[in-house]
Amino acid sequence: MALQGLNFRSQLGRITPRQLAAFRWRSKFGRPAGVPNLGDVDPTGSYCPVPEDWLMKKYAETVPKPTTSQLLSVAIVNAVPFIGFGFLDNSIMIVCGDYIEATLGSVIVMSTMAAAALGNTFSDIMGLGSAYYVETAASKIGIKPPPLSPVQLDMSSSRIASNLGRVIGVTIGCILGMTPLLFINKVPDKTPEEKPADA
Template sequence: MEIRHANMFGLVHLLLETLEPSSLTAAQIRYVLFHNAVPFIGFGFLDNAIMIAAGTQIELSIGVTLGISTMAAAALGNLVSDLAGLGLAGYVEALASRLGMQVPDLTPKQVDMWQTRLSSHMGKAIGITIGCILGMFPLLFLSDDEEKEAEAQPCSDAASHSS
């Protein structure tokens, strides 16, 4: 009789656990945010750095030859960056794993909670923002000197044709 009562108590306890998901702790919510932010820092960094570098090279080579606009070169640089991102995604995730980023230990019910989803999305948004800002570093190596000189000089071709 005592064994039967213990089994019934265990069954009731199990039913209550499945019906009422345990709430998340603040530490779990922070870990979900951090776990999602770290790989997206890498994604944002690579995306912006490759886009800037590729867009600049496209503008200076194909852009000059074909006469495409700066925005068209930027769009093509974005295409190159997106394609590179497809190939590099696995490496970014592997690096995040090597940094010790383990999947948060949550129950299926906790994973489906709005707090978890919000924390996950916020982590991705924060990570991509930090990564994109860091990925702007190629701009430090680009020079505006040639453009400023071209704008400052009067157009000698137009002056010679009008006289």
């Protein structure tokens, strides 16, 4: 059966990358390290396939867990872009919401929350368009991700560190994005009240 499979592969003239990856995984556990040629057989007479998820699980057990400094780097790398996202999101929402309330609010009946919701719509649209530029600017700062393997990045500790960094980053960005409130005058100018006439 194995020989027929090899004949079929030789007729195709190529082996898929998934099959090459399977042999590469198997080489870490003493399995065949290369693609067999036509006529090569296992000592038992056939090749016994090993499930890829089992090989991945066994290989992950041999990979060391990320250190504390590496997890801190993962958190910082994920936090920096989200500072920009949070800043743009909140600042654009405030500016657009205030403008909508000042213009449309005088034409139709519109609450402050409705104006803020429309401002948030514009903010989300701008966020989609600026995602590439924010990530590019964050990469130019010089913060580089730690040299972790895909298995290490997929560990629970790395995922927790990345999500925590994003939460902290977007929180800082949203707080910084409230700066337009310092330049928006919401208090109407008070006119001096007329003194009541003496009876």
